Structure formats: structure tokens, C-alpha cells
Amino acid sequence: MANFLWVLFGIIIIAISLGTISLKNQFIKELNREPYVSDSAAAAPTVSTDTAPAAATVSTDAATAVTTNSLAKPASYATCAACHGQNAEGMKPMNAPALAGQSDWYISTQLHHFKKGIRGKAPGDITGMQMQGMSVMLTDEQIKELSGYLSSLPATKVTKTVEGDIEKGKTLYQNCLACHGADGAGMVALKSPALTGQHDWYIENQLLGFKKEYRGYHEEDIQGKIMQGSAKMFIQTDQDAKDLAAYIMTLNEK
Numbered sequence: 001m002a003n004f005l006w007v008l009f010g011i012i013i014i015a016i017s018l019g020t021i022s023l024k025n026q027f028i029k030e031l032n033r034e035p036y037v038s039d040s041a042a043a044a045p046t047v048s049t050d051t052a053p054a055a056a057t058v059s060t061d062a063a064t065a066v067t068t069n070s071l072a073k074p075a076s077y078a079t080c081a082a083c084h085g086q087n088a089e090g091m092k093p094m095n096a097p098a099l100a101g102q103s104d105w106y107i108s109t110q111l112h113h114f115k116k117g118i119r120g121k122a123p124g125d126i127t128g129m130q131m132q133g134m135s136v137m138l139t140d141e142q143i144k145e146l147s148g149y150l151s152s153l154p155a156t157k158v159t160k161t162v163e164g165d166i167e168k169g170k171t172l173y174q175n176c177l178a179c180h181g182a183d184g185a186g187m188v189a190l191k192s193p194a195l196t197g198q199h200d201w202y203i204e205n206q207l208l209g210f211k212k213e214y215r216g217y218h219e220e221d222i223q224g225k226i227m228q229g230s231a232k233m234f235i236q237t238d239q240d241a242k243d244l245a246a247y248i249m250t251l252n253e254k
């Protein structure tokens with residue numbers, strides 16, 4: 001009987017380590033992907049080369065047709081405007097990011113995650129909680145129309161607010177471009193969002209938020225965990241987050 005228990009114990013330990021290894025391998029695989037270059041033929045089919053990232057990417061839950069022309073503003077956006085602005089340009093006093101021009105699949109995923117408590121429910125995440133509270137009343141239909149509408153808008157012309165060392169940020173960004181693209185346009189295949197058209201203060205906040213496990217805490221948040229791992233690995237100090245945000249801002253000029 002005692003022997004049997006030891007064997008069982010052994011099997012459980014092996015099962016746990018295999019699980020950990022496969023998760024780690026998945027993460028390493030993501031990290032080791034070839035850096036994305038916009039003129040690389042290999043990357044062509046899935047990745048938009050447009051600087052306005054959302055316009056050309058195809059929705060994964062494709063019922064909403066996304067075109068380069070802005071869609072009509074849905075009534076459901078009225079409540080969002082109080083924090084995100086009339087043109088979804090984002091508002092610093094509300095800590096609300098720009099949404100205009102972000103990819104529809106990313107917006108849709110985040111809204112579903114907020115609604116299910118996969119994002120915005122970590123203790124201490126004040127800004128996440130604000131948005132989490134707003135998401136619960138959204139229907140699946142509204143999430144679909146809002147995602148399509150927001151991604152059809154022209155990206156926000158962002159201006160610099162964060163002081164950082166652009167050169168240091170550029171060096172650090174070498175760790176990010178495999179997933180977010182050298183141009184910061186994001187990659188649908190890796191489910192990594194565009195970073196251009198986004199405010200530097202929000203980028204800085206989120207990078208620190210991933211480190212604090214405000215994002216990626218939920219077991220269903222695969223992408224959040226991947227990004228959390230990157231933030232923990234590559235961002236050592238608060239200044240690193242500022243330097244990265246400052247460099248990412250320069251990608252808007254290209």
C-alpha cells in the first residue's frame with residue numbers, strides 16, 4: 001500500500017512538471033519567433049503592413065465587416081465617451097486609453113475579458129476595476145459592434161507626456177518587436193495589439209501593471225500571461241517602462 005502511494009505521488013509530480021514544461025515551451029516558442037519585418041514575404045498573409053493597424057486586419061469573429069471607412073457611431077458608445085472621449089482618443093484624467101484604430105479582435109477580446117473578470121479584477125488595479133465595472137452591462141452584440149466601430153476610426157495623434165531615454169528604450173524594444181512588430185503595429189497571429197496610436201502614459205501604466213500581475217492573473221488569460229512574462233523578464237526598473245514608452249512614441253512618426 002505504501003509503495004503504491006509513492007508511485008502515485010511520483011506520477012503526480014511528473015504530470016505537474018510536464019505541464020509546466022509545456023507552458024514554458026509555448027512561451028519560449030513565442031519569444032523565439034523570427035522578428036517581423038514589414039516587407040518579409042513570409043509574414044505577408046496574416047500581418048497588416050499598414051501603419052493604421054486595425055483597418056486592414058480581419059476580424060476573427062467576422063460578422064462585422066471592417067473597412068477602412070469609419071462606421072457609424074453605435075448608441076452603445078455613448079457611455080464610453082465620458083472616459084474614452086468622443087472620438088475614442090483616450091483621456092488622461094480618466095486614465096482611459098485611446099481605442100480608435102486598435103484592432104477589432106483585440107478590443108473584442110479585452111471587453112469579453114473584462115466582462116468575465118479575466119481582466120480588471122486584480123486587487124489594487126484601480127483603473128482596471130473602473131473599466132471592469134463598465135463592461136458587465138455590454139451584450140455580445142454590443143461588443144461586436146463597438147469593436148468594429150472603434151477599429152474603423154483613424155488612430156489618435158498622440159503627443160509626448162512621458163520623459164524617457166529614447167535610445168535606451170530602442171534597445172529594450174528589441175525584446176518586443178518579435179510580437180508587436182518593428183513598427184509597433186501589432187500582430188494578429190500572435191494576438192499582440194498595436195502600440196502605435198496609444199498614449200505613452202497608458203503604455204507605461206500597463207507595462208508596470210503586467211509586472212504587478214494586474215493583467216495575466218487569470219488562468220484563461222493566455223495572452224495576458226505571455227505579455228506578463230515578457231514584462232517581468234525585460235522591464236527591470238520603472239525607468240525601463242518610461243524609456244520603452246518614450247521610444248514607442250517615436251514609432252508614430254514613421
Ligand code: HEC
Binds near residue numbers: 076080081097111130
Ligand atoms: C469610467 C470610465 C470608463 C468608461 C465609462 C469606459 N471605460 Fe474603457 N477603460 C477605462 C480605463 C480606466 C481603462 C484602462 C484599464 C486599465 O488600466 O487596465 C479602460 C480600458 C478599456 C479597454 C482596453 C484597451 C486596451 O488597449 O487594452 C477597452 C477595449 C475599453 N476600455 C473599452 C470601453 C468601451 C467600449 C466602453 C463603453 C462601453 C468603455 N470602455 C467605457 C475607463 C472607462
Ligand code: HEC
Binds near residue numbers: 175176177206
Ligand atoms: C511573446 C510575445 C510578446 C512580447 C515579446 C511582448 N509582448 Fe506585449 N503583448 C503581447 C500580447 C499577446 C499582448 C496582449 C495581452 C492581452 O491580450 O491582454 C501584449 C500586450 C501589450 C501591451 C498592452 C497594450 C494595451 O493596449 O493594453 C503593451 C503596452 C505591450 N504589450 C508592450 C510590450 C513591450 C514594451 C514589450 C517588450 C518589453 C512587449 N510588449 C513584449 C505579446 C508580447
